[in-house]
Amino acid sequence: xxxxxxxxxxxxxxxxxxxxxxxxxxxxxxxxxxxxxxxxxxxxxxxxxxxxxxxxxxxxxxxxxxxxxxxxxxxxxxxxxxxxxxxxxxxxxxxxxxxxxxxxxxxxxxxxxxxxxxxxxxxxxxxxxxxxxxxxxxxxxxxxxxxxxxxxxxxxxxxxxxxxxxxxxxxxxxxxxxxxxxxxxxxxxxxxxxxxxxxxxxxxxxxxxxxxxxxxxxxxxxxxxxxxxxxxxxxxxxxxxxxxxxxxxxxxxxxxxxxxxxxxxxxxxxxxxxxxxxxxxxxxxxxxxxxxxxxxxxxxxxxxxxxxxxxxxxxxxxxxxxxxxxxxxxxxxxxxxxxxxxxxxxxxxxxxxxxxxxxxxxxxxxxxxxxxxxxxxxxxxxxxxxxxxxxxxxxxxxxxxxxxxxxxxxxxxxxxxxxxxxxxxxxxxxxxxxxxxxxxxxxxxxxxxxxxxxxxxxxxxxxxxxxxxxxxxxxxxxxxxxxxxxxxxxxxxxxxxxxxxxxxxxxxxxxxxxxxxxxxxxxxxxxxxxxxxxxxxxxxxxxx
Amino acid sequence: xxxxxxxxxxxxxxxxxxxxxxxxxxxxxxxxxxxxxxxxxxxxxxxxxxxxxxxxxxxxxx
Numbered sequence: 001x002x003x004x005x006x007x008x009x010x011x012x013x014x015x016x017x018x019x020x021x022x023x024x025x026x027x028x029x030x031x032x033x034x035x036x037x038x039x040x041x042x043x044x045x046x047x048x049x050x051x052x053x054x055x056x057x058x059x060x061x062x063x064x065x066x067x068x069x070x071x072x073x074x075x076x077x078x079x080x081x082x083x084x085x086x087x088x089x090x091x092x093x094x095x096x097x098x099x100x101x102x103x104x105x106x107x108x109x110x111x112x113x114x115x116x117x118x119x120x121x122x123x124x125x126x127x128x129x130x131x132x133x134x135x136x137x138x139x140x141x142x143x144x145x146x147x148x149x150x151x152x153x154x155x156x157x158x159x160x161x162x163x164x165x166x167x168x169x170x171x172x173x174x175x176x177x178x179x180x181x182x183x184x185x186x187x188x189x190x191x192x193x194x195x196x197x198x199x200x201x202x203x204x205x206x207x208x209x210x211x212x213x214x215x216x217x218x219x220x221x222x223x224x225x226x227x228x229x230x231x232x233x234x235x236x237x238x239x240x241x242x243x244x245x246x247x248x249x250x251x252x253x254x255x256x257x258x259x260x261x262x263x264x265x266x267x268x269x270x271x272x273x274x275x276x277x278x279x280x281x282x283x284x285x286x287x288x289x290x291x292x293x294x295x296x297x298x299x300x301x302x303x304x305x306x307x308x309x310x311x312x313x314x315x316x317x318x319x320x321x322x323x324x325x326x327x328x329x330x331x332x333x334x335x336x337x338x339x340x341x342x343x344x345x346x347x348x349x350x351x352x353x354x355x356x357x358x359x360x361x362x363x364x365x366x367x368x369x370x371x372x373x374x375x376x377x378x379x380x381x382x383x384x385x386x387x388x389x390x391x392x393x394x395x396x397x398x399x400x401x402x403x404x405x406x407x408x409x410x411x412x413x414x415x416x417x418x419x420x421x422x423x424x425x426x427x428x429x430x431x432x433x434x435x436x437x438x439x440x441x442x443x444x445x446x447x448x449x450x451x452x453x454x455x456x457x458x459x460x461x462x463x464x465x466x467x468x469x470x471x472x473x474x475x476x477x478x479x480x481x482x483x484x485x486x487x488x489x490x491x492x493x494x495x496x497x498x499x500x501x502x503x504x505x506x507x508x509x510x511x512x513x514x515x516x517x518x519x520x521x522x523x524x525x526x527x528x529x530x531x532x533x534x535x536x537x538x539x540x541x542x543x544x
Numbered sequence: 545x546x547x548x549x550x551x552x553x554x555x556x557x558x559x560x561x562x563x564x565x566x567x568x569x570x571x572x573x574x575x576x577x578x579x580x581x582x583x584x585x586x587x588x589x590x591x592x593x594x595x596x597x598x599x600x601x602x603x604x605x606x
Contacts, residue, residue: 376556379556380561382560388566390563390578390602405601406549407550407551410550411555413556416554
């Protein structure tokens with residue numbers, strides 16, 4: 001059989017899943033798989049981990065044989081690490097990542113102010129780590145390999161490029177190209193994690209509308225022997241003129257991210273020539289700093305999302321479903337929250353424990369999350385790159401006043417850093433029934449971590465439903481269609497720092513929480529009420 | 545006394561609304577909007593000492 005060789009769209013940092021022939025390619029009739037994930041980026045692999053660790057067979061199709069080069073996403077937030085920790089992949093991320101807390105903002109070279117993320121004590125993970133995306137992806141795949149060895153039914157097929165989809169009511173048929181020719185595979189469910197330019201979205205003819213920002217940014221990752229501290233430095237209108245704004249951020253391996261705002265009408269090829277990149281870097285760093293360039297790229301961006309993330313048996317996640325500006329680190333971080341939200345719901349539907357309609361709550365909750373991320377990143381972008389003269393005047397007035405007056409500092413917006421969204425108003429929530437309970441743990445909230453005597457709270461939650469009893473007695477509730485809620489009973493003796501009480505009790509002396517498998521609060525009460533808790537569990541499973 | 549500490553509950557929301565108020569206006573219209581806004585806010589403040597302090601604070605630093 002003659003076949004056109006498949007072309008790489010990018011170079012690999014790690015070749016981790018070379019093409020091998022699958023028996024599915026030799027089947028007379030197309031093989032049907034429960035779940036196929038399109039795209040082997042961080043969101044696709046995390047989806048496979050979530051499902052595979054539940055024992056659900058999952059096949060990941062990727063058109064390359066490993067992880068692409070280039071640091072790309074570098075800022076991973078606490079919630080993202082907590083999710084990775086639920087999958088058992090976070091420890092090497094934390095080991096490798098750079099922790100930072102201090103940020104400095106400059107305007108025309110003068111320091112306007114500095115801020116400290118002031119991470120709240122009593123969390124297993126820091127507010128952020130900086131880590132090149134290829135490492136993040138590699139640690140996820142390392143965990144896949146380990147899970148496979150333990151029996152998790154995950155398969156990653158390299159050089160499997162989907163070029164046709166046919167969506168039926170109860171399954172999807174995929175046409176897949178490989179170095180040895182095409183084959184057909186069927187999936188009960190198809191998860192589209194194939195990135196911002198999603199071929200799947202295009203094949204299905206689905207919308208992806210939003211706002212285009214007319215500016216380009218030049219990224220240079222460099223290594224240098226310079227005494228910059230591990231801080232986030234952001235310049236508005238620096239005098240070196242190498243960029244209308246410039247960001248400097250530390251990564252592992254002695255690498256620094258430099259990000260120059262270079263305007264809309266640029267000649268990409270010209271700007272990416274080493275001599276031109278060096279001209280900008282030397283203007284910024286001064287003539288005496290020696291550096292090596294590791295990676296360069298020019299990006300533009302849009303803030304947009306699909307109208308719906310679920311289209312019957314096809315569900316989109318990550319950049320394929322929504323795209324934001326990079327300011328605020330809301331891309332990969334929000335994609336991981338998609339996975340966190342989708343995994344348990346799809347698992348329950350596949351096990352027959354919940355109706356398909358539960359997946360519509362994924363659509364509703366994560367669109368809510370995407371809207372919040374788009375709003376925040378759009379506001380940051382409008383501040384960093386003002387769209388009109390008056391907007392520019394106000395921006396510089398804020399920077400000017402922020403140097404002298406504390407009131408103006410909260411108005412300075414060089415990126416509002418990613419925090420998880422609370423699913424207020426979700427159909428899965430049961431109305432708050434804990435008088436005096438803290439707002440941060442109201443129904444819909446992601447559970448904040450807290451130190452327990454011998455570890456952390458979040459390591460005791462998630463995977464399945466949890467009935468968290470604080471200073472309260474509960475006999476538990478019977479399983480509903482095989483869905484149980486594990487009891488976790490804690491008292492002041494388990495709470496050496498008082499953080500657990502502060503975060504979950506507030507003014508209340510005792511509480512019962514029903515916590516979802518993705519560590520979000522489904523409902524909470526002042527005391528155990530079996531009827532109420534059973535109804536809340538059914539509601540959280542999409543059955544009420 | 546002039547409050548120069550943060551006092552706006554949702555700074556990003558306020559800033560977005562402020563910029564949006566200028567959407568579609570010419571430079572002259574924007575300047576006029578700003579003038580009206582300042583007069584409205586000044587009236588709300590009322591206290592002459594606070595207004596004097598605000599005028600001084602808004603003067604260029606150098």
